[in-house]
Amino acid sequence: MPNVGKSTLFNVLTRSKGAQAANYPFCTIDPNVGIVEVPDERLEKLAAIVHPAKIVPAAVEFVDIAGLVKGASKGEGLGNQFLAAIREVHALCHVVRFFEGGDVIHIEGTVDAKRDRETVETELALSDLVQVAKRIDKCRGAARTGDKVKIRELALLEKIETALQGGQLASGLAWSKEDFELAQQFQLLTLKPIIYAANVSEEQLKTVPLQKAKEALGLSESAEVAMISAKVEEDLQELTPEEARIFLAELGVTSSGLDRLIACAYHLLGYITFFTAGPKEVRAWTTRRGASAPEAAGVIHTDFQRGFIAAETIGYQDYVALGGEQKAKAAGKLRIEGKNYVVQDGDVMVFRFNV
Ligand SMILES: Nc1nc2c(ncn2[C@@H]2O[C@H](COP(=O)(O)OP(=O)(O)OP(=O)(O)O)[C@@H](O)[C@H]2O)c(=O)[nH]1
Numbered sequence: 486m487p488n489v490g491k492s493t494l495f496n497v498l499t500r501s502k503g504a505q506a507a508n509y510p511f512c513t514i515d516p517n518v519g520i521v522e523v524p525d526e527r528l529e530k531l532a533a534i535v536h537p538a539k540i541v542p543a544a545v546e547f548v549d550i551a552g553l554v555k556g557a558s559k560g561e562g563l564g565n566q567f568l569a570a571i572r573e574v575h576a577l578c579h580v581v582r583f584f585e586g587g588d589v590i591h592i593e594g595t596v597d598a599k600r601d602r603e604t605v606e607t608e609l610a611l612s613d614l615v616q617v618a619k620r621i622d623k624c625r626g627a628a629r630t631g632d633k634v635k636i637r638e639l640a641l642l643e644k645i646e647t648a649l650q651g652g653q654l655a656s657g658l659a660w661s662k663e664d665f666e667l668a669q670q671f672q673l674l675t676l677k678p679i680i681y682a683a684n685v686s687e688e689q690l691k692t693v694p695l696q697k698a699k700e701a702l703g704l705s706e707s708a709e710v711a712m713i714s715a716k717v718e719e720d721l722q723e724l725t726p727e728e729a730r731i732f733l734a735e736l737g738v739t740s741s742g743l744d745r746l747i748a749c750a751y752h753l754l755g756y757i758t759f760f761t762a763g764p765k766e767v768r769a770w771t772t773r774r775g776a777s778a779p780e781a782a783g784v785i786h787t788d789f790q791r792g793f794i795a796a797e798t799i800g801y802q803d804y805v806a807l808g809g810e811q812k813a814k815a816a817g818k819l820r821i822e823g824k825n826y827v828v829q830d831g832d833v834m835v836f837r838f839n840v
């Protein structure tokens with residue numbers, strides 16, 4: 486929704502004042518894009534062994550967009566065309582307003598987390614319905630000529646269309662692995678995992694338990710909800726680390742909401758980190774849990790995946806405990822892994838490839 490704190494949160498996440506945040510609805514018109522480095526203390530440990538010219542942490546890109554209102558699909562507010570800016574993202578962070586803050590305008594006049602969540606999700610579903618209808622149109626001709634792939638695609642699109650029309654999100658369908666993979670190319674917003682950021686007041690941060698926030702949103706226990714106060718986070722960034730620690734202790738929490746949000750995102754997306762370590766750079770890369778060695782190689786370069794031969798792999802613990810690649814190799818801890826190897830969090834890897 487407009488004016489709920491999206492740009493305020495974006496600014497603290499990206500440690501910038503890049504997005505204009507102000508007390509009026511539709512403050513954001515064009516999307517703001519920002520890159521955030523993922524903090525990982527293992528990078529320093531690896532660098533202490535390898536002494537690289539530079540260290541490159543993993544990065545997450547955030548896109549801050551305008552707010553959706555009821556009827557956006559029919560052109561209300563800023564409409565919904567700006568959703569094109571997030572069709573390719575891996576996950577959505579839905580900021581829902583919990584704080585009352587009398588002078589901050591709420592477009593519906595009152596604060597109601599469940600109503601707002603449903604309004605936005607309905608608009609996302611309506612936007613997906615348009616996408617799906619377009620694809621169905623494109624598919625039909627080819628399916629009629631007997632194209633097997635298109636027949637399957639068409640059946641899946643029609644199933645999704647029915648679900649969306651019935652008020653269900655695409656993510657709510659029972660998915661087979663094959664269908665889920667096929668559906669990724671439809672770039673549906675309602676198939677993306679969602680993290681709900683409950684934007685609470687300083688007071689609510691102390692008094693509202695997570696469970697209550699989930700209930701207020703009308704969500705089940707398994708939903709990913711992060712309680713965060715964009716205002717508090719904004720204030721925190723003005724403080725020294727020591728002052729911030731005292732401030733957090735007074736609030737009765739140990740970590741900032743940003744850290745909780747990042748942890749939520751990693752959990753939700755099922756991400757793991759693997760490393761490359763050489764004299765040029767020590768670098769962290771992100772892939773999904775369960776990724777094969779070629780898939781991880783493809784994160785670095787598509788050629789690495791296409792021409793994948795093997796992955797020289799050392800577990801992070803071995804690498805650090807033994808003091809680097811040569812010593813790990815001498816101790817028999819360097820493994821030559823093939824294309825079926827499932828990458829483990831912290832693996833230090835060198836890919837052999839040929840294209
Ligand atoms: N009291 C209070 N005010 C907040 C909080 N978060 C944001 N605000 C205020 O709410 C107003 C809107 O914040 P923005 O970050 O611009 O909201 P937005 O969701 O990006 O709004 P649009 O771009 O218009 O969709 C600003 O005046 C913020 O200072 C909060 O946690 N508590």
Ligand SMILES: [Mg+2]
Pocket residue numbers: 491492493505506512513550551
């Ligand atoms: Mg904004």
